[in-house]
Amino acid sequence: MVSNGHNFLLDLAGSGFFLLILVHLPRQAFSGRSLPLGFGQPPEALCAAAINSLGYKCQEFEVMTDDGYILSVQRIPEGRAGGRGGGLDRPPVLLQHGVIVDGMSWLLNSPDEALPLILADNGFDVWISNTRGTRYSRRHLTLDPAKQEYWNWTWDELVIHDLSTFADLVFNQTAQKIHYVGHSLGSLVALAAFSEGKLSDRIKSAALLSPIAYLSHMTTVLGVVAAKAFVGEAVSILGLSEFNPRGVQEEMFMKALCDNPEVNCYDLLTALTGNNCCLNKSTIDRALKNEPQSTSTKNLIHLSQTVRDAKLSKYDYGSAQLNIEHYGAPDPPVYDLSKISGDIPLLLSYGGRDALSDVQDVEDLLDALKLDKLLQVQYVKNYAHVDFILGVTAKDLIFNRVMSFFRNQ
Structure with missing residues (x-):
């Protein structure tokens, strides 16, 4: 059904499906190469790869979580017009990407269309995070990314360790509370953290x-079929701890999914994310060159459990005995979103064509939040999943609304 499996998989990942399937205070915040030696070597810095050449100052940071993962963070302290970096006149904003992508996913459009650069040009102090396992955060104090132990985590660990580490770094560097932007999985980990x-x-x-x-x-349909596979036997046959979308075994797995007669893999962008209205070809081409990134297979299983179980809970180890060992109960604890207090004002922006963040699921989320004055909602009828970060009209429709929301807090 697909003549070139490698190109198919790249298209699949670049389409936005993998945006879904889309820690306390760090002991020390590090920058440059001052981190203790561990497994893995950092690639070319994101600042040099995507930001400096556009006329923006950019700083590289590395922080270590309390479970030893070495994470990369980039700071854009000011816009192209210059001005003093940091300070109370430049509120900090932390951007958290989705799954199977990294911080580069925010920077695939021109400066006038990319959220981090728009924020910097409009007076914000911008911080871009990269979660564990992605190319800029593929290091650990003692664990080797080539070994299974490195990949023994799900988005639960992103909630517990990575997100807190990022927030602590920005808070400690700026001495200010942080505005946060999360897309797809970046929203999920924030909601889970707030609920606790x-x-x-x-x-x-x-x-x-x-x-x-x-x-x-x-x-x-492809998302549902993939979710069933990840909580069934297909993934166990692969025997994978790292899920690298460019890998040979993963390619075979995805080709098998496309053999399902209900799945149309010819128009992946529409089939997986909904009918995105506002992407251009050059942006998609840049996405295919830079993404996808690895994640843990266990993480994808956890996300698939959410589809299967129709509830938001911690990772299910598959038996009452194992869950008791990890949680002290036969079932994994549920993230109760109704416990999110009014301490953090929220803006939720969702689209009518989004096949992943479905309208009904978002409405269920809104019902669960039980927030009134501190919750704002934006519905964009013709937007799908990827439009919200890469759409050529996102500045006017989404990013300006986000900046206005931040300034009013």
């Missing part, structure tokens, strides 16, 4: 784009 009372002393407000929490209504 985390980060209220660090985060000032949060804008969640294509928010992901409940997934029982997503309309992408």
